[in-house]
Amino acid sequence: MANRRQTRNQIRGPHSALTDFLASNNISAVQIREDYRRRLEETEHQATSEEPSGTTENGENEDSIDESLGQRKKRKRKETASLAKVKQSKEFAHRKSRRIGEPENDDNLNTREMMYQRSRPKPGQLDNCEVCGKRFTVTPYSKTGPSGGLLCAKCSRSLDDDGKRPNAKKRGPRIGRRQNQSNLLDGISQQGALSLAEMCTKKVADNINDIEEFGDLPTPLLHRLSQILSKRRAMTPRTLNLFLRPDLDSINIYDSAKLETGDFQKIFTFMPTLTDVNLRFAGQMKNEVVEYLLRRDLRLRHLQLDAANLVSDSHWRLLFEKLGPQLETLKLSNLDFSLDDETIETMCRNCTNLRRLKLKQCWKVGHGSLQAFSSLTLLEHLSLDLVRETENDNILEVISTVGPRLYTLSLEGFPNADNCLLETIHDKCRFLSKLRLSGNIVCTDEGFAKLFTEWENPPLEYVDFSSTRDVDSLNPDGPGDAIGLASDGLIALMDHSGPAIRKLNISSCRHVSRAAFEEIFSESKVYPNLKELDVSFHTVMDDYLVGRILQCCPIIKKLVAFACFNVRDVRIPVGVALIGGLKAQDTVVVEGKF
């Protein structure tokens, strides 16, 4: 206390940051310095006198050399006093009870031992290791050595080593389960090892910076490498060079965010035979690049660009005017700055051979564009995900004109299209294998049921009617006549497409009853091709129904069931991924089928 007051009154010189930090942790720099000096002196003293003096073990004898008689008396008195104190303490009683079996139960010895043990350094202080003799900082984790002294971190560890081994092994499965869950979310429930090619591809991706060139790696492997590198965001200008091979006619870069004008131009310079270009996240693609591309006179047939927002409308038009007639596939996504209705009209006028058109999240595409689509007479695949609201009539017109040849029809962002759309699809489409209408809040269950009754279209393979429902906080139970795909619609859908269906997404279709599910997945029904099923947010789903689904779909690989709170302890066969279970443990794979 006195010491502290003193320091407070002192005028202090400049302190180092370390000193301040140490002081804040109740460690005195002065103390350390003095300790150090004392240690130095001690060692010097030892060296000169050649007289070994154990510091820790026989501290009692050590002091006695230059002790006067009076001092010794005083010390003796002190010791007896503290011995008495120790004797009264709780720990002493505890120790005593432990030692009761031992012969010569000498209380005094016991107390003495405890007292000297107490004087052992506290955490934060320095001590010499009992085994190796090195000086180290005592921590709460410092272990006690064989004869009672403390051990340094290294010796503590080696002391542990024998005992700890099995413990370390225990951690293995926990990490595995985490990895398992991660794989399950990706829909991977594969048993056994990865293929050698996949393993090597990953290894190559790990060491991408050491690789000079890929040699003549075949295209599918290059594609896979590009996917892995893009996912890791490792597609840099340097990495890109590895993919530029004049003998190939396609390039797929899923993350072009790090590529700049020069890099894009390099692609078109080094690969003169390109027909298939797929550049995603091409945020740094500028008008210059488009100009360069057009000058190169490439025979592009498939073009997919994502997020190319630095390309202006005028250059989009140039592009369509020049490349239009040869383009068979055009996929544009995430364009919020350009690509307005007028540009789309130019596109439709010029791209007369377009077979596949996909426009996702293009903010400026509106009903003017929809009117223009009708002129694309060769279209086979149409995917639209609009941001702007459009008139119902426009999409009806598109479906009426291009519908009869369509294999794929995917409509997102048409919340207000009504049953007329379903009727038009029913009347016009004859070759559809993929149908998506999601996020619609008007089409009724009756409309869906009608669509699938006596439809001349062959059974569908991919169906997505997710989130077709009415959401109204004033009417939480939903309208009387179900809006969106509900019981009747789903039954009609499975009657029509059951034999061929491969992928079905009916998440958030809130009005499907349990009876309907029971009928669809009853004993006699089999869906031989269904691999992926999403029934998220169907609260009627329970263990029994999931069991029925697993039985009716012999090759199902992926069952998504988020927010199905009644799915609790379902037995999942090997090779099936149940995603979105309540607890991670629930998806533990059970051997064998039932």
Added chain:
Amino acid sequence: MASSATESEFVTLVSGDGFEFVIPRSAACVSGTIRRMLEPSSKFAEALTGRCTLENISGIVLEKVCEYFCYNEKNKNQSNVPDMEIPAELCLELLMAADYLDT
């Protein structure tokens, strides 16, 4: 002798530089290419002798491939399979070999 080789439990894989690896037939047939070579109905020389010469694969790479075959056999039908160790300098060659062997 030829007919007995088709039945034998082990097959011999020979690398381009002459190293021979004798491994279980079931393990080797993980590779689509080798499986088709050894298909008894094909009457290929490989199928008759149980000996596949892989001219374009070096001994070092083939050794690793054989290691994979055994690793794959060992981890069949198990979840959480640890990845096999692949030396970085070998991975591109091994990838080419894996592509050729259809594994």
